[in-house]
Amino acid sequence: MLDRAVIDALFPTDLPEPEHWEQRYPERQLPDGAKVTRFGPSPTGFVHIGGIYVATIDQDVARRSGGRYLVRVEDTDQSREVEGALEQFERGFAYFGLKADEDSLRGGDYGPYRQSEREQIYLTYVRHLLREGRAYIDFATKDELASITARQQATKLPTGYYGSWALWRDADPADVQAKLDAGEPWVVRFRAPDDTGARVRFTDAIRGTIEAEANRNDVVILKSSEQSPRLPTYHFAHAVDDHLMRVNLVIRGDEWISSVPVHQQLFGALGFEPIEYAHIAPLMKQEGGSKRKLSKRKDPEASVDFYLESGYPVPAVLYYLRGLANGRLAEMPLPEALDAPINLDECGVAGPLVDLVKLDDLSADHVATLSGTEILDLVLEWAQRFDPALQEVLESSRELALRALAVERDGAENPRKDLKKWSDFRAVYGFFFPQLHQPVTGPEDERIAALGVPSEVVRAVASDFVSAYRQLDDGQEWFQQIRDVAAKHGFARNAKEYKKDPEAYPGSIREASQIIRIAITGSTRSPDLHAITEALGAEETVRRLDNLVG
Secondary structure, eight states, rough: OOOOHHHHTTTTOOOOOHHHHHHHHHOOOOOOTTEEEEEEEHHHHHBBHHHHHHHHHHHHHHHTTTOEEEEOOOOOOHHHHOOHHHHHHHHHHHTTTTSSSBBBTTOOOOOBOOOOOOOOHHHHHHHHHHTTSSEEEOOOHHHHHHHHHHHHHHTTOOOOOOOGTTTTTTOOOHHHHHHHHHOOOOOOEEOSOOOOOOOEEHHHHHHHEEEEEEOOOOOEOOOOOTTSOOOHHHHHHHHHHHHTTTTEEEEGGGOOOGHHHHHHHHHHHHHHOOEEEEEEEEEEEETTTTTEOOOOOGGGGHHHHHHHHHTTTHHHHHHHHHHOOHHHHHHHHHHHHHSSSGGGGGGGGOOOOOOOOOOEEEEEEEEEEEOOOHHHHHHHHHHHHHHHHHHHHHHHHHHHHHHHHHHHTOOOOSSSOOSGHHHHHHHHHGGTTTTTTTOOOOOTSHHHHHOOOOOHHHHHHHHHHHOOOOOSHHHHHHHHHHHHHHHHHHSSSSHHHHHHHGGGOOOOOOEEEEEEHHHHHHHOOSHHHHHHHHHHHHHHHHHHHHHHOO
């Protein structure tokens, strides 16, 4: 074991003792049973929708128990930091209303809330473990570590840096001093307990009792002396930060279950109270006959930006995610589900499937409950960032937009459900707006030509319809204008009549009405045509039909 003076010389002379930080971050004064949870985003890539899923549970559990929900940026791996990742995180979490009680923006009594700003804290506890002989200085090179792994694999031994394989675990202090004097780079490793083959048990708030092999590896707790600032590994930072921030429940992905044994050892060596864990099953995707984890690389819907750019309504996404966490919530109406608690003991141990078709359906149901004004305001908010041209159109045509949104919605027993997300607005409602509508170019327009009606008949139908057009209030009386023009130009009264003798007619009433529909909407499928013309007004309706007249 190194002399204390040698150890202390490796650290700043003004580095506080552990007692300083214990006093600086006292126990929180919270009600009995209150949970302090944290979410730890890492700025090494885009935010996964699974992060929103876990943070939703974190926030809900903390606030309903009278506790605190904090966000701590885990940026110790600065070599992998991606520019703009934190900004994307802040955008995504703000969009979904997942504001923390404490974070780097809002502050709090237990900050800093970025690990890269907590260097002094970590160094205090690394020095403490070195003084206690629970950690040691290690000079093993990459080549030496690779050689150890190769030899272990060749002899079919568990790989790792442990026991007799740990080159510097029991090194002579004189050899350590010589390396230090030579300026060789070094790391600090945790000295794992000498209990090879031991088993550990812990209780997971979701999975119950879990038993695993105890950690044997002397894990790195402080990265290379060549780096500045000197930052710890995730394992060590987790133990120190969660203790000092007085986190008492860590909700995280189940890929971290295997790390619990080393975390327990670190907590014990540091003299910290054990912490409660809840390991969440990952979000999955169906692929053929099997399931796999939702992948950042393969699946666009894995990224939070996918939902922002698509314009999924926030309540619909949160409702869907809460239903994935607790099946009970998926059976409730949306307002009730958003207000009901998420229970950890109801979270499944198998990963729930992310199904965009299901999300689209839930989203459409939610949008159908909103007023036209609410929809328009939300579309405008989305378009401001993602579709400025649409924003300009809607702001200059607000009354028309509201009339369009009222079609088959206002007063309808079963309102339209074709708007699932705000990015759909152009496709669903764009034809109402002259700036967005794609008018027919004449009887030869491919959309009209596909009906199979001769061009001269198309032109005559449109001409006669326009010349006698009246914007009538009654839908049946309005449609009679189409029937009259169709009869005048020899269209069959119905499809059955037309099929009996197709050579005798240019088409049926269906084709005649589609001529009018395509000219007005640009498509063979649309909401009620009479309601559309009421929203557009007679002048715009006639103007669109004039394109067929020539």
